[in-house]
Amino acid sequence: xxxxxxxxxxxxxxxxxxxxxxxxxxxxxxxxxxxxxxxxxxxxxxxxxxxxxxxxxxxxxxxxxxxxxxxxxxxxx
Ligand SMILES: [Zn+2]
Numbered sequence: 001x002x003x004x005x006x007x008x009x010x011x012x013x014x015x016x017x018x019x020x021x022x023x024x025x026x027x028x029x030x031x032x033x034x035x036x037x038x039x040x041x042x043x044x045x046x047x048x049x050x051x052x053x054x055x056x057x058x059x060x061x062x063x064x065x066x067x068x069x070x071x072x073x074x075x076x077x
Contacts, residue, residue, distance in 0.1 A: 028069055035068020036061045 002011040007018060039060040043052055052060075
């Protein structure tokens with residue numbers, strides 16, 4: 001039985017390297033921040049008169065983070 005060069009597990013046809021929790025957490029944080037930043041950029045683009053409230057700002061940033069994490073999870077399968 002061959003072993004996987006990355007995780008040293010048995011290299012079966014359906015082998016997938018296990019994802020370490022630290023990597024998953026870091027990736028989730030990264031995409032969340034990316035989504036939040038995208039929300040901020042959208043606000044900067046469309047809220048040229050700075051009329052957005054703090055609550056709107058929080059909602060947009062939170063939505064951006066959640067969308068980023070959702071996309072990341074969807075792509076991972
Ligand atoms: Zn592996």
